[in-house]
Amino acid sequence: MSPRKSVAESRLTRQRILDTGLVIASAEGLEGLTIGRLAAELGMSKAGVIGHFGTKESLQLAVVDTAVELFVREVPERARGVARGLPYLRAACEAWISYLEREPLPGGCFFTAAAAEFDGREGPVRDAIARADETWRRELRVTIWRAVSLAELPPDTDIDxxxxxxxxxxLALNHFLQLHRDREAPKRARRALERLF
Known part of the structure; x- marks a missing residue:
């Protein structure tokens, strides 16, 4: 086997581990994500999984990064190209609803579950989850500010x-979809956002 093929195969294996880990973590939490569980799920040895990440914490951090990549693809990237300000805010929120509605992960929104799991803890995993949340909220805050500055929202809008x-x-949409299997929840979320805008 050539070194180039070996590196490519290693990357593919790592991505398979992360994709499977994200699915498991979305439904069972990051603490439910173990090296043994992943090895069994993928038909690999524990050593094979550990070889890619070293520690459970490194694996958890890599899964958080994978969740960020999925969210970015599914939400902000779907709104790219839309005029900044209120049109972008509407498009981003619609993409966010659509993402939750389509349920690309069995446990619903990874970050809602992960935040509830880690919000009372300290450490790198909690910090990574909080950082991802803050990055998205910062983008939304700037978008709202721009909509106010363009007079697309009232000048006295309380941005925060x-x-x-x-x-x-x-958060309510994810709750009603996941806990209550309420298929009407996306319509309610859209109506609630329309009232806000």
Whole structure:
């Protein structure tokens, strides 16, 4: 086997581990993600999985990064090209609803579950989850500010309050979809956002 093929195969194996790990973690939490569970799921040895990550914490951090990549592909990238300000805010929120509605992960929104699992803890995994959340909230905050500055939203709009309410709607949507299997929840979320905008 050539070294180039070996490196490519190693990357593919690592990605398979991460994709499987993300699916497991979305439904069972990052703590439910073990080297042994992944090895069994993928038909690999524990040493084979450990060889790619070294520690469970490194694996968890890599899964968080994989979840970020999925969210970026599914939400902000789907709104790219839309005019900044209120049109982008609407498009991003619609992409976010669509993402939750299509349920690309069996446990719903990875970050909602991971935040609930790690919010009372300290350490690198909690920090990575918080950083990903803050990055997305910062993008939304800037978008709301731009919509206000372009007079697409009222000049007295409380930017942080509007951001809070958007996030609250999305958390409620995930809750109703996952816990109650409420197929009407996306319509309610869209109506709630329309009232805000």
């Amino acid at each position: 309050q509007l951001l809070y309410e958007i996030v609250a709607i999305m």
